[in-house]
Amino acid sequence: MPTIPPERARLSELEPHRARQIAESFGSDPERYDRARPRYPDAMVERIVAESPGPDFLDVGIGTGIAARQFQAAGCRVLGVEVDARMAEWAARQRGLEVEVAAFEAWEPAGRAFDAVVSGQTWHWMAPVAGAAKAAEALRPGGRLAVFWNGGQPSPEVAEAFSAVYRRVMPDSLASRQWTTGSDGYSALCTKAADGIREVGALSEPEQWRFDWERSYTRDEWLDQLPTTGGHTRLPPAKLEEVLAGIGAAIDAVGGSFTMHYATVVVAAARTDAA
Template sequence: MPTVPPEEARPSEHEPHRHREIAESFGTDAERYDRTRPRYPDALVGRIVAGIPGPDVLDVGCGTGIAARQFQAVGCRVLGVEPDARMADRARQTGVEAEVATFEAWDPAGREFDAVVAGTAWHWVDPVAGATKADQVLRPGGLLAPFWHVPQLPPDVAKAVAAVCERVMPDAPFNFRAAMTTPAVDGYQTQFTRAADGIRQAGGFSDPEQWRFDWERSYTRAEWLEQMPTQGAFTRLPPDKLAEVLDGVGAAIDGMGGNFTMPYATVAVTATRTGAA
């Protein structure tokens, strides 16, 4: 299920970076987030690293350091910027240097980087202000590369999620049925387009490209229900309402034999800084 349901939902979702109460809610259970959220394809990390002029990476919205640790593992020096102090604390516990701030307000203090990345986080950043800040901190030839996981729930699980969420969360600012029935990458395309348009408006970059990496992950009932509370639609639900959602989704997974395979696409919107130092 998407961290933020796609943009067909309601007008207020067209600017998700304004939903600060959701953006800064993921630290409710930072340990669970770090344990259950999927890692990023090695091919994505490798392609980013192969295309940058040096090893210095700035990870915007680094969360608990999931992507940062993957870049560290291939020899990069990584600094994270994270608005939620609880998430930043968890990142530090895992060996990632992290500073607490929104990216738009963060002070780079003269530091420069070879890549600015954002793993499933750039939608929480103003797309023009974010790209402008990236232009300020990137070295010439550096890469701006926000990327997102795009999961496609099996139809039976998707219908169950939509039905139970509509019942339990009738006032949520998400159209769950639209989110669950729209082909996942199509649903996220507005988000990708917004990122690319922000880069173009900021100036100083090559024309944005999209990179796509397809993969799959199998989940047991327990594994999926453990991850669901870390998703933006559910991080602020009262415990009784969350339990009702998980019970309904769990029943649907039981009906499929207790497990399912989730197709994922991980999509990056990338652009190279072309301006002078």
């Protein structure tokens, strides 16, 4: 069965920045990614903008520009850094965003300073201390680092139905366990991000924010976004089809749609004058 061996699965869960082949797999279908992935709550965008000293933002792992466009709509100027050249090209061509292709740890600010460094659904793919150090280097004094994730959980009935599909089709995968953790599954990522910030020493004590919201999905909408997620981007086509068929049947069984309860979690810190 072509699943991730348990020891490798545990490594990627504990240290996802070591699984860079997954991080660089999301650009296989950027149009679908941009269409299907959830946005971020306006309240989160507004708070990050309000707590930043100015409008110059650096978006790390900009992807197709989902978060970047929300910050632009709030009046910010956004430069993106993206390791996947396919994502970067799509964001530049289709969305008119300015994007530099590089792994953030190796990216050079080249004398530029930003009011905020933001990163949506991406920070766990880089080494936490190296990422925080690079962010501090790119921020002007008082500038804000804010990294964030959307964690979602459906009703217990739907969660169990989804989990049953993954236990059958992908028993050794992270996806087979994620529905029992929901948004709380991101607490480890927040802790690791906060620890990396503390170790750098050039940033203030990290804060954690949470924004709760909901989105309803039809069967087709959920199946559209599923192949864009980390547990699915590198599946063999036959295995992916088996997952989609099982999940589709589970959604049909509850009436063809369901509500996802999202918690967007943020780790934020400011650059200190001593940086």
